[in-house]
Amino acid sequence: MARRTQVSTRLNGNDIDFLCEPQQSLLEVLRDELKLTGTKEGCNNGNCGACSVILNGRLVDSCCVLAVEAEGAEITTIEGIAKNGQLHALQQAFLDEAALQCGICTPGLIVASKALLDSNPNPSEQEIRFWLAGNLCRCTGYDKIVRAVQKAGRQLQEAKQ
Amino acid sequence: MTTVERSQYKVIGTRPVRPDGVEKVTGKALFGADVQPAGLIHGRVLRSPHAHARILRIDTSEAEKLPGVLAVVTHADFPKTVARVEQLGESTINTNEVGENVLASSKVLYRGHAVAAVAAASRMVADEALKHIRVDYEVLPPVLNVIDAMRDDAPILNELLRTRSMGGKVGDKPTNIAAYNQFKGGDVESAFAAADAVVEHEFTTSMVHQGYIEPQTSTANWNADDNITIWTSTQGAFGVRGLTAQILKHPISKVRVIPMEIGGGFGGKSPVYLDPVAALLSKKSGRPVKMTMSRAEVFEGTGPTSGTVIRVKAAVKDGRLTAVKADLRYEAGAFPGSSVGAGAMCMLGPYIVENFEIETYDVVVNKPKTAAYRAPGAQPAAFACESVIDELCTKLDLDPLEFRLKNSAKEGTRQVTGLPFGRIGCEEVVQAALSSPHYLSPIEGPNRGRGVASGFWFNGGMQSSVVVAVNVDGTVNLIEGSADIGGTRASLGMQLAETLSLPFEAIRTSVVDTDSIGHNDVTGGSRTTFASGMAVHEAGLDIQRQMCARAARLWGCPPEDVFYEEGVLHCRTDSTRELTFAELARQSARTGGPIVGKASLSARGAGPAYATHVVDVEVDPETGKVSILRYTAVQDAGTAIHPAYVEGQMQGAVVQGIGWALNEEYYFSEDGRMLNSSYLDYRMPTALDVPMIDTIIVEVPNPGHPYGVRGVGEVPIVPPLAAVANAIAAATGHRFTDLPISPRRVVETLHNLD
């Protein structure tokens, strides 16, 4: 076994550290070491988005990020989307609009949608579809997902006013 | 069974938030790969690099010596099984063949066929150990399509295989044709001779995968007392229990299967791949073993659906479909059992046709053993038949939906099996499509075209078992055994709430393991809301009877004087006597103890479902890209228990169908390697590839179900292949008869025609 490195990072607003081997992906560490299994493995090579997390404000596939890259970074996973037990508008919208069926892609989609609304609070349908093209869903056909994102976007805008 | 007459349902038809929703949107829900028992080690599978080979020798000794390796297994570790055909729920399964597929003994029959497995301290060590397993193969020529496989000189997968036909044997020499069948009625040749128009084409479709985002996973713990616990993502925990027990020759009472949340199935997660292997590795190592497939393994080592070759010839006279002759040849994959029979039995489902002749061939080839994919068998057959009908309509200048209406199957129409239909919604669905805003709107612009297609699926019944326990606060626990893939906790809870006249929020639904409930067949076959719903209704009635008996005891009146209405118990002979459900529940301890109801059944009365789809496309002649401009899916749900989840089934299936029509295929090299076994190159639709999918739910209640339910999950994947192909034909003037209609195929074809 290779020598493990200690990594310090800010995860969902908390300063933590963990040990990892050099070849371990951030996805693997999140799930297997930190026991945060909300982030999912679908393909392990950056094609399905089930492992989406936000790293230093940027939407990434955590299967394509080495765990050591988390050093000094700020990471948001699905576990960090709800604050103090209150669901984020996106999470509530996904529930209300029935935008999930099996739910395996849902964490990745919610994280990706949050990254979208953080950077573009009022996206068009086309902009939503383009942004979410990196998150595969096989159950819903995307219709209700797009509607949920539109709804959450509107609600967040209204809350600001 | 009579359908409950209600002018208006209170809960059914509303759109409550599903009870497992919060866990799923916060990442707390536990799927198969999320379970981490103490002492967990990891298993990985060694798979054949060859599509067809004899296994001469497997030497695991080097792998066993590697530091960190705790167990190695091969087929030799399975107890010897005699071939036994099991009725495990929805399909017939030859357990010997399942065991062979799970770990090959003497022959590998497809690239990706599992040969050995290792359990080690980490996935990385296990993967390393696989490289140290030596397998000596005698490579054989593979056969990779039905036409080649049916030739007299084709390489034979199984020397013992003989063609079977309806309980008998046809032919006595080794063959790859596992089964042959025919459906015949009337006189097709006379009808062809007398027709106004006849169209004939040969169609091909490629092997495609269900594409569920969650790879197969199984975690097993074999205790020293031989009790086995399996945590797995499956469509059917009882199926896993039965098959694993059978393969391991282990009593089912010592196998407990815990169904975790499941990340998609569509039929592909009813079979068993990892569970017996994980169990054996656990037995040998004394540790719990987790096995999860990589995406490439999912493509190469699970159960995609058949590639097909289908010939259809059809005739129309005076606007009537008078004859259909068809030849369906489906890839079974490495072992017999494609769904070609269902294809033959569904393709004429939407029509009255007196003259038909359909031949079916189930053919083994050196590809993964096929598994069910959402209305298995029906989609390619509908692609072929609906395309030919489309061309006939074009030829005779008939509106394709008016044609379908004129020729619509109705109650009493005989199917190709001879069975008459009961109450069906075929006409209603076509009519709704005809009068839909989409169909009534014009389609304009160059390179644009509109296509329509219909589809049919039987829908299943099968076994369900539920328990209902009344809590002292008047809420109710619903304990059921149907894996919740698409919202069935909600649809079943709603049916119970309706039966008991309680609000939906009063029902607490749990999906439990095989130790905790009676047998439940798979969540699949569009059966759960129907059959488990029927059980839920019966269990609700059981609770009502018990509540009435309790109230009678409390009031000192005969039980037959007590009735339950709108959530309140009344006494016929004394109108001052009244108790709400909650009030009586509170007194359960003092009126006889806990109130628990149940129902177990093998559901009958499943109602078939119809779908008709309308799609507008635009074809870019330069790039060959087909854009979906607008899509409307119409479907008869019987009664839509939770309309949002019915819509979701329709929309999801439509997008799978679009992927199947336009991009998805297993692309094999000549030596039988799948060259595109990743999500990059196995191109499924993304959010950017499709528009909003409009849905129209028609309700022609199924008289066989208390709430009129018809299964909804499968039929919506049946029409899209033809609907898209028909739209492309309208847009380009060219009929594509081979799927997928990929950009390359479009460009090559259109430019050749120039």
Added chain:
Amino acid sequence: MATVLVPTMLRSLCDGAARMDAPGGTLDEVLRAADRRFPGFYARVVDAGTVRPELAVAVDGEASGFSLHEPVPPDAEVAIIPAISGG
């Protein structure tokens, strides 16, 4: 008197008949009656005491989970079809 709808591949065994009358109060009796008229019929449908797993028997349109003891109503139609699986 039940009517058996003869599947196409069994018609040659039944002198080409697509339908035949077969008296019986249970599925087993009906199939045996068919077998008396056309020997070999029963063995095509039944093996080791149950309907062959690759087949299904439908009584008046219902194909779900029958044993051979299933009572068959008078004037029922009994069809023999390939077994179907869902997904």
